[in-house]
Amino acid sequence: MPLSNTTEKSIVAVPKEELGTLLYKMMLIRRFEEKAAEMYARGRIKGFLHLYIGQEATGVGIISRLREDDYIYSHYREHGHALARGLEPKAVMAELFGKATGASRGLGGSMHMFDKSRRFMGGYAIVASQLPLACGTALACKQLGSDTVIVAIFGDGAVNEGSFHESLNLAAVWRLPVLFVCENNYYGMGTQVKRVTAGAEIYRRAEVYGIHSEQADGMDVLEVRERVDRALEQVRRGEGPAFIEAITYRYRGHSMADPEFYREKSEVEQWRDRDPINRFKDALLDADFSQDEIDATQERVEAEINDAVRFAEDSPIPSVESLTEHVYAPSALDARGSPAEEPSEPAPAEELSEPAAKAA
Numbered sequence: 001m002p003l004s005n006t007t008e009k010s011i012v013a014v015p016k017e018e019l020g021t022l023l024y025k026m027m028l029i030r031r032f033e034e035k036a037a038e039m040y041a042r043g044r045i046k047g048f049l050h051l052y053i054g055q056e057a058t059g060v061g062i063i064s065r066l067r068e069d070d071y072i073y074s075h076y077r078e079h080g081h082a083l084a085r086g087l088e089p090k091a092v093m094a095e096l097f098g099k100a101t102g103a104s105r106g107l108g109g110s111m112h113m114f115d116k117s118r119r120f121m122g123g124y125a126i127v128a129s130q131l132p133l134a135c136g137t138a139l140a141c142k143q144l145g146s147d148t149v150i151v152a153i154f155g156d157g158a159v160n161e162g163s164f165h166e167s168l169n170l171a172a173v174w175r176l177p178v179l180f181v182c183e184n185n186y187y188g189m190g191t192q193v194k195r196v197t198a199g200a201e202i203y204r205r206a207e208v209y210g211i212h213s214e215q216a217d218g219m220d221v222l223e224v225r226e227r228v229d230r231a232l233e234q235v236r237r238g239e240g241p242a243f244i245e246a247i248t249y250r251y252r253g254h255s256m257a258d259p260e261f262y263r264e265k266s267e268v269e270q271w272r273d274r275d276p277i278n279r280f281k282d283a284l285l286d287a288d289f290s291q292d293e294i295d296a297t298q299e300r301v302e303a304e305i306n307d308a309v310r311f312a313e314d315s316p317i318p319s320v321e322s323l324t325e326h327v328y329a330p331s332a333l334d335a336r337g338s339p340a341e342e343p344s345e346p347a348p349a350e351e352l353s354e355p356a357a358k359a360a
Contacts, residue, residue, distance in 0.1 A: 010222055011287055022221055026056040026277050027301045029080040035305050036096055040256045045096045049110050052080035054251040057276030058183050059084045061224025071119045071137050071150045073130040076111035078123035085120045093308040099315035106318040128161035135167050138176035147236040153181045157188025159202050172209040175240035179231050182245045189254045190262040206243035218246030219276045
């Protein structure tokens with residue numbers, strides 16, 4: 001299935017290098033997730049594993065339009081978001097393996113990737129729990145007077161949670177710089193969205209809070225980018241939050257433990273016919289790309305994923321001592337329960353450096 005008419009016209013306006021990066025990111029996520037599934041089946045990855053296969057255009061389309069100072073809050077299907085944001089495949093794979101070299105030092109696993117340096121604020125296993133946190137970060141940015149935007153990405157299963165409505169209401173009342181993105185893949189775990197959500201168009205829920213909202217084809221990376229661009233412009237102007245519902249689809253089960261008894265294989269195949277990567281490849285071939293360039297990108301991705309697996313295999317497991325690191329802030333008592341050494345008196349303001357004196 002081709003890209004939309006609007007996107008076919010806009011592809012010529014995007015620099016070739018940028019188009020190549022979009023293809024690379026989507027192919028990287030797809031191959032990473034396929035390899036992760038293989039490693040799970042071989043027992044290298046433990047616990048739950050939620051794959052992003054099929055939804056690559058949504059994550060890449062959103063994150064490609066963000067600045068380095070923007071923040072991202074994600075859900076537990078966040079490997080694709082992490083890779084789109086620039087986390088190293090080695091660090092993400094090592095985290096899935098539970099290794100000390102992972103993005104969260106092997107302590108977060110599949111559902112809790114985090115990278116402060118890239119303002120990737122993690123995935124959250126509790127459905128919709130990231131939305132109030134995104135509002136809190138947005139309030140801080142607004143009080144600092146910046147035009148930083150906080151992007152909160154969640155699934156259709158989150159829209160019936162109380163914190164979803166509380167967050168939208170608060171963001172609207174305080175005109176917070178939040179871009180809410182619902183990745184509607186039609187299934188919250190094993191339940192079809194129409195069975196549990198009144199109203200077929202989720203984006204209209206945001207309208208009742210006075211939030212500008214729209215729906216996008218989440219299988220079309222350039223359309224997602226266009227919608228995100230418009231939303232970001234509005235939010236950065238201080239006009240309050242925006243909302244995008246991206247219609248997408250996951251090809252695999254809710255997690256690797258899901259037998260998928262709740263949907264027909266024919267439905268999955270119909271969505272595979274709209275595959276976001278294949279559609280984008282076809283559009284690039286109709287533009288200024290050659291098959292050799294696409295093949296070279298695939299070879300690059302294959303090499304990176306193989307390196308990531310080797311890195312994860314060879315990395316050490318976290319030490320036992322690391323379990324208690326970064327858990328609590330220092331207190332007035334030391335580890336033995338005795339009063340800690342009293343802090344020294346602060347230096348007089350005149351002895352401080354100029355920036356420190358101003359802070360004091």
